[in-house]
Amino acid sequence: MLRVRLFSVALFALLACAGAASAQTAAEKEAARVATREKLRQLLATSGPKKGIEIAFRQSDKQPFNFVAVRRGGFTNAEGFEVVIGVSNDDTIGFRIYPYYKGSYINIDKARNGPALMRKLLNLSDHNFLFWGADDTGDVFAGYTFTLESGFPDRAIEIVLYSIAPLDQYVGQMRPFIDGSAAP
Numbered sequence: 001m002l003r004v005r006l007f008s009v010a011l012f013a014l015l016a017c018a019g020a021a022s023a024q025t026a027a028e029k030e031a032a033r034v035a036t037r038e039k040l041r042q043l044l045a046t047s048g049p050k051k052g053i054e055i056a057f058r059q060s061d062k063q064p065f066n067f068v069a070v071r072r073g074g075f076t077n078a079e080g081f082e083v084v085i086g087v088s089n090d091d092t093i094g095f096r097i098y099p100y101y102k103g104s105y106i107n108i109d110k111a112r113n114g115p116a117l118m119r120k121l122l123n124l125s126d127h128n129f130l131f132w133g134a135d136d137t138g139d140v141f142a143g144y145t146f147t148l149e150s151g152f153p154d155r156a157i158e159i160v161l162y163s164i165a166p167l168d169q170y171v172g173q174m175r176p177f178i179d180g181s182a183a184p
Contacts, residue, residue: 029089037065037087039152044085053161055083071164072100077172079103081164091148095160096141097130099171106140106171106178117177124170129163132170140174142167 024032044057044067060066065087072080079100086094098105111117121132121140130142144160146153175181 032091033065033087033089036091036093036148036152039154040067040085040087040093040157043154043157047158047161050158052165053158055161055164057083057085060084070100074165075168075171077101077175078168081167083164093146093148093153093157095130095144096135097143097164097167098139098141099167101171101175101178106174107138108134108140109138111178112180113177117174120174120177124173128170130160130167142170 041059047053048055048057048069055069055071057067057069060068063086067085069083070080071083079102082098082100082105084096084098086096088094106117108114108117117140118134121134125131125133128142130144132140132142134140146156
């Protein structure tokens with residue numbers, strides 16, 4: 001019985017020390033978030049101009065941990081895509097890519113057939129590299145989230161950037177539910 005107690009006390013002490021050693025202070029977390037933002041800034045500055053990506057990012061005026069850009073032109077179905085990339089305070093980098101269609105975002109509440117559009121988004125999430133969703137206002141987006149547990153995913157972020165232009169084909173698949181028109 002004494003051995004079990006001693007073992008339990010030793011195990012508890014070991015776990016407490018390990019937890020204290022791995023816990024970051026608020027200042028350390030903020031410093032890590034800033035460092036991640038700066039790595040992302042550098043990656044976007046070098047990758048954004050590349051053929052196939054061709055997006056000029058800037059830091060958001062409203063949210064200093066977001067980078068924003070709009071890619072227009074060369075699409076069959078969408079007028080363009082607004083890209084928002086954010087560094088969270090939970091060690092993640094999130095992409096939200098909003099298609100522009102007929103002068104505005106695609107919105108499930110304004111669509112001709114909102115329930116069918118939502119079903120299409122779920123189906124596309126099953127078949128696409130990026131997931132599809134709607135934000136709190138009902139605006140449709142494609143997204144991807146990286147966790148930073150294994151380090152900064154520079155090459156993987158670039159792959160997501162190359163995946164933006166092909167999203168146009170999926171906007172074409174949504175068109176019958178948005179306004180009743182078929183894809184060309």
